[in-house]
Amino acid sequence: MSGKLYDDRGNKDRTITKDGKVGELRAADNRRAKPVHTRDAFLIGDGMTGGYGRGADILHDCTIAVEKGQIAVIVGPNGAGKSTAMKAIFGMLDIHTGSVRLDGEDITQLTPQARVRKGMGFVPQNANIFTSMTVEENLEMGAFIRRDDPSATMAQVYDLFPILKEKRRQPAGELSGGQRQQVAVGRALMTEPTVLMLDEPTAGVSPIVMDELFDRIIEVARTGISILMVEQNARQALEIADVGYVMVQGANAYTGTGQELLADPEVRQSFLGG
Ligand SMILES: Nc1ncnc2c1ncn2[C@@H]1O[C@H](COP(=O)(O)OP(=O)(O)OP(=O)(O)O)[C@@H](O)[C@H]1O
Numbered sequence: 001m002s003g004k005l006y007d008d009r010g011n012k013d014r015t016i017t018k019d020g021k022v023g024e025l026r027a028a029d030n031r032r033a034k035p036v037h038t039r040d041a042f043l044i045g046d047g048m049t050g051g052y053g054r055g056a057d058i059l060h061d062c063t064i065a066v067e068k069g070q071i072a073v074i075v076g077p078n079g080a081g082k083s084t085a086m087k088a089i090f091g092m093l094d095i096h097t098g099s100v101r102l103d104g105e106d107i108t109q110l111t112p113q114a115r116v117r118k119g120m121g122f123v124p125q126n127a128n129i130f131t132s133m134t135v136e137e138n139l140e141m142g143a144f145i146r147r148d149d150p151s152a153t154m155a156q157v158y159d160l161f162p163i164l165k166e167k168r169r170q171p172a173g174e175l176s177g178g179q180r181q182q183v184a185v186g187r188a189l190m191t192e193p194t195v196l197m198l199d200e201p202t203a204g205v206s207p208i209v210m211d212e213l214f215d216r217i218i219e220v221a222r223t224g225i226s227i228l229m230v231e232q233n234a235r236q237a238l239e240i241a242d243v244g245y246v247m248v249q250g251a252n253a254y255t256g257t258g259q260e261l262l263a264d265p266e267v268r269q270s271f272l273g274g
């Protein structure tokens with residue numbers, strides 16, 4: 001993650017289907033002739049239906065996808081199922097219909113740990129760091145599945161988030177909210193993921209810290225890592241999104257490029273405060 005690594009975004013294609021059914025493209029429709037997200041997207045949770053344990057379904061035929069080096073953002077009201085969709089993609093919840101595929105491989109049956117080995121990094125919404133451990137210990141924990149020496153990756157994380165290097169011997173619990181989120185993101189990067197999933201990485205941080213964190217996330221995407229992110233700061237997140245998903249009641253409500261969603265009067269009125 002030295003400066004050099006962060007050149008050149010991967011996929012710049014910004015076309016996308018509008019109906020949220022990205023897994024079920026209709027070839028006859030010209031507007032969908034060249035979608036970003038197809039059934040062979042780099043990561044796709046395709047037509048996911050399921051819930052927690054034996055409870056009622058929370059997700060209803062929900063499709064979320066991201067291409068290599070792109071930033072996909074999920075927005076929507078509280079309780080819409082955004083975190084549930086992330087957990088389903090990461091394998092923390094059984095879906096009884098649909099599938100999850102990574103780089104062409106069906107990973108629906110894999111455990112979260114197996115998915116990490118396949119290249120997924122996940123930063124959950126809550127409890128995403130070990131507060132009593134130092135910053136550096138948190139990063140070391142992130143590398144737990146690696147057999148090789150992770151010190152080069154740690155140096156890259158410190159390049160990305162210099163404050164973490166300064167505070168590496170401090171308990172992570174002593175850091176500010178924004179710095180803790182950096183620890184969480186850094187920890188996930190320690191496995192050298194191909195996909196980084198972030199559930200509300202800017203929760204509880206100031207607007208300035210949010211902007212900084214988004215800049216770092218863009219930098220990570222520029223290395224070719226796909227970003228799948230849930231965000232409460234919908235407007236700002238869609239600004240940096242190659243693709244955005246509005247989820248309502250466990251289902252896709254609107255899908256488009258970030259700019260398309262920002263310009264859509266219905267999306268603006270209902271989800272972006274006008
Ligand atoms: N562990 C769980 N067990 C049972 N139901 C759950 C669990 N976690 C969430 N739910 C339910 O699933 C639904 C969707 O919740 P989820 O946390 O996915 O929403 P969200 O869009 O992430 O909301 P928020 O914006 O508040 O983070 C809610 O009705 C919630 O009560």
Ligand SMILES: [Mg+2]
Nearest residue numbers: 082083084125
């Ligand atoms: Mg959530």
